[in-house]
Amino acid sequence: MASVTPRILQGFRDYLPETMIPKERMLRTIASTFESFGYAPIQTPALEFAEVLLGKCGDEGDKLLYRFRDNGDRDVAMRYDLTVPLARLVAMYPQLPLPFKRYQIAPVWRGESPGRGRFREFLQCDADIAGSESAIADAEVIQVGCAVLEALGVPKFLMKVSNRKLLSGFAKTLGLEGRAVLGFFRTVDKIDKVGLQGVLDLLVTENDFKHEAVERTKEFLGYGGDLASLDALQKRYGSEEEIARGASELREVFGLLEACGKRDNVVVDVSLARGMDYYTSTIYEGVLREPAGFGTVVAGGRYDGLVGVFAEKPVPAVGISVGIDRLFAGLQELGLVKEEISPTRVLVAVFAPNLAPASMKIASDLRRAGLAVEVSLSTEKLGKQFKYADRKRIPVVVIPGPDEVARGEATVKVLASGDQIAVKQDALAERVKTLLQGV
RNA sequence: GUGAGUGUAGCUCAGUUGGUUAGAGCACCAGACUGUGGCUCUGGGGGUCGCGGGUUCAAAUCCCGUCACUCACCCCA
Numbered sequence: 051m052a053s054v055t056p057r058i059l060q061g062f063r064d065y066l067p068e069t070m071i072p073k074e075r076m077l078r079t080i081a082s083t084f085e086s087f088g089y090a091p092i093q094t095p096a097l098e099f100a101e102v103l104l105g106k107c108g109d110e111g112d113k114l115l116y117r118f119r120d121n122g123d124r125d126v127a128m129r130y131d132l133t134v135p136l137a138r139l140v141a142m143y144p145q146l147p148l149p150f151k152r153y154q155i156a157p158v159w160r161g162e163s164p165g166r167g168r169f170r171e172f173l174q175c176d177a178d179i180a181g182s183e184s185a186i187a188d189a190e191v192i193q194v195g196c197a198v199l200e201a202l203g204v205p206k207f208l209m210k211v212s213n214r215k216l217l218s219g220f221a222k223t224l225g226l227e228g229r230a231v232l233g234f235f236r237t238v239d240k241i242d243k244v245g246l247q248g249v250l251d252l253l254v255t256e257n258d259f260k261h262e263a264v265e266r267t268k269e270f271l272g273y274g275g276d277l278a279s280l281d282a283l284q285k286r287y288g289s290e291e292e293i294a295r296g297a298s299e300l301r302e303v304f305g306l307l308e309a310c311g312k313r314d315n316v317v318v319d320v321s322l323a324r325g326m327d328y329y330t331s332t333i334y335e336g337v338l339r340e341p342a343g344f345g346t347v348v349a350g351g352r353y354d355g356l357v358g359v360f361a362e363k364p365v366p367a368v369g370i371s372v373g374i375d376r377l378f379a380g381l382q383e384l385g386l387v388k389e390e391i392s393p394t395r396v397l398v399a400v401f402a403p404n405l406a407p408a409s410m411k412i413a414s415d416l417r418r419a420g421l422a423v424e425v426s427l428s429t430e431k432l433g434k435q436f437k438y439a440d441r442k443r444i445p446v447v448v449i450p451g452p453d454e455v456a457r458g459e460a461t462v463k464v465l466a467s468g469d470q471i472a473v474k475q476d477a478l479a480e481r482v483k484t485l486l487q488g489v
Numbered sequence: 490g491u492g493a494g495u496g497u498a499g500c501u502c503a504g505u506u507g508g509u510u511a512g513a514g515c516a517c518c519a520g521a522c523u524g525u526g527g528c529u530c531u532g533g534g535g536g537u538c539g540c541g542g543g544u545u546c547a548a549a550u551c552c553c554g555u556c557a558c559u560c561a562c563c564c565c566a
Contacts, residue, residue, distance in 0.1 A: 060557080114564090131566090162564070163490070172566065236564090335566095346566065373566030401524075436526035451524060465526065 061163075061170030071390045073378055076202060077155060077175070080372060083201045084153035084177045087194050092152045094135040096159075100127040106134045106328055106356065114160040128159040132176040133328070133353065133369060140180045140367070141360030148181025148365070155374075169375065176350075178369030180357060185299065188332040188352060189306035191370040195336050195348040196315060198372055203386055206339035207347070210319035211304060212274075213331050214351070215296025216283075217323060220270050223290055224263050233257055235323035238271070242337075246271060249321075274318045277304055283320070299331055328353040332368060338380045347377045392442040395486055396423045399435045399449045408450045412460060412475065416448070419479035421486075440465060445489040446482055450475075464489065 058064060065073065081091070100117050107130055117127040129135050132154045140150060155175045162170065177194050179187045192209060199207045217238065221231045237252045244252065250268055253259040259267070273283040280301050287293040300318065307316050324333045333351035350370035358364030381387050398413045400406050409425050416423045424444075426435045432449065439447050449461040454472055462478070463470035464485055473481045 158566090160565080168565070174566065349566070371566070376566055399525090431523085432525050433522075434526090438526085440526040447525085449524075453524085461524090463525070468525090468527085470525080 059170070061168075063169060063171070066391075068389050068391045069378075071393065072387045073374070076374060076378060076381075077173075079201050080175050080198050080374070081153065081155060083198050084175075084194065087151075087177070087190065087197070089151045089153040089177045089194075092136075092139070092154055093156065094129070094132075094139060094154070096128055096157070097126050098129055098135060098138070100125040102138050102360075103127050103130055103134055106137075106359070107131065114162050116159045116161050130160055131158050132156060132174050132371070133178065133356070136176070136178055136180065136369075137353075137356040137367070138360050140357050140365055144361070149187065150180045151178070152180075153177040173374045175372040175374055176369055178367055180367040181365050182368075183354065183366040185302040185306060187368050188303045189310075191350060191368050192303070192307060192316070192334055193310055195334070195350070195370045195372070199336060199348065202377065202381065204338065204377075204381070205384070207315060207336050208339055209316040209334060209336045209348075210322055211300070211307070211316060211332070211334040212319050212322035213296035213300040213303075214324070214329050214333050215292045215331055216300070216320050219287070219290055219292030219294075219296055220267075220320075222292065223287075224266065230257070238267075238321050239323045241271070241321045271321055274320045276318065277301065277308065280304065280318055296331065303332055324349065324351060328356045330354045338377075340384070345376060346373065347380065348372045390443060392444060393422050394424045394442060394444045395421050396446045396448060396482060397435070397439040397442075397444045398423060398425045399432060399447055400426045400429045401432070401449065401451045403429050405450060405452065405455065408455050412448060412450055412478065415475075416479055416482060419483065421479070421482065436465075446485060448478070448482065 097120075100115070103115060104112055104127070115127045115130055117125070120126045136152065136154070140146065153176060155173065157171050158174050159171050162168070175198075177191060179191065192211060196207075196209055217235065218231065221234050224234075226234055234253075234257060237249055237257055240252065241249050246268070249271070250264050253264050253267060273279050273286075280297055284294060284297040284301070287297070304316075304318060322333055322335065324335065329351040331352045331354070334349070335346045336348040337346055348370060350368070352366070352368040354366040355364065357367060378387065396413075396416055398409045398416070400409045406425075406429070413423045413425045426438065428434065428438075436447060445465055447463045447465065449463065451461065454460050457472075458475050459472045460475055460478055461470055461472050462482060462485065466489055
């Protein structure tokens, strides 16, 4: 009689092998893509002093913090993202050679109400550059985002790039301030869901916009797509300092991106707002074109002020974050996730207790040849052992039966085809490898 | 946090206007198959009907509460 009910907290999840195996494979792809651009791995604590995390992600962010008193009565909180801990780290180790390029793949926690594709604990995969204000850095992290999606085999995605100064500068020309600006951002951000006309309607009903302001917003949101449009924007708002600065920064970044041949996937989108308060200029997010409705799968931007919160000297920084859980769900829907429940490629059956040593030896030889091999843990009848291999989708079974062992052989069976042959034990590894290639 | 909906076997679901021992498919276990899985056939185990209370001669079914999940809003990865 169990005395404790097995259960887990809302918004938290267990991951079984069938999802962890493909997910780990995705994570390795992401990590090696980051490394191919020269980013180095780091790890930081899950728990930080609350004051380190507070006030960096906006009011909403603070509310979502998991925050409590630890056993030493310290005010602590679990990290909400990987960017703020990075800023703390950069400020704490001034000896780091700048620009510092790091990646981090780790869980973060947000106490928001869970829903479709939204959890209280989820993995983020971040790559950031601290200590460079060059547009090359902005362009590179966007390129990294594209490279990750390409490496994962995402067939169609769209990378939307903007500069926060464009929208916030435009908001100033409308005379908006404080909360009104944030409300304006939030409404504009809905353009993907409700369309341009929907946004214009909402501006009237939710944001108390007058007819003239709506018309001006409509015109402003008409810009975007390519470089030429950006030029036009710059010409039209040349006298507005903030917009002009945003446009020229974006122009430089976008020009570099075009040089990498990203024209089709990457577009200028002046309606981008992004949630985090700390973004200062370049912002961008990548969405899947199909399946639709999965929301943002990669996102990021430039945050030149964040490190300065922790250090005397400000350090400019820019980065990208990959939302692996959402990406995984999207790829799963596209049928691009190959489900596996075991890494084992070969099961070595144990014919009878007295033949266990022979099975163990064969398994060791196969492992030395680089194969993932398990030895059957029961000496039950062979049918059971085959059934086990079948259920775990292990493609090959090796049977060192008494007759085979007497001849220095073992039987190799490929489950998918049902074919089986007897092979000399010293040729076993090569033979099994060949057979596995056909599976 | 607000509104709506759904909770029946490990999973997907049936369960007629409340009416005997609550069903199916898949999965699981065993056998047919004494050196071989998948397919087929036969048999078997498994359910406090989310939880608590109420109405009733009688509740999976009706009512109230509660919890969990799903969808929309909000926000985001």
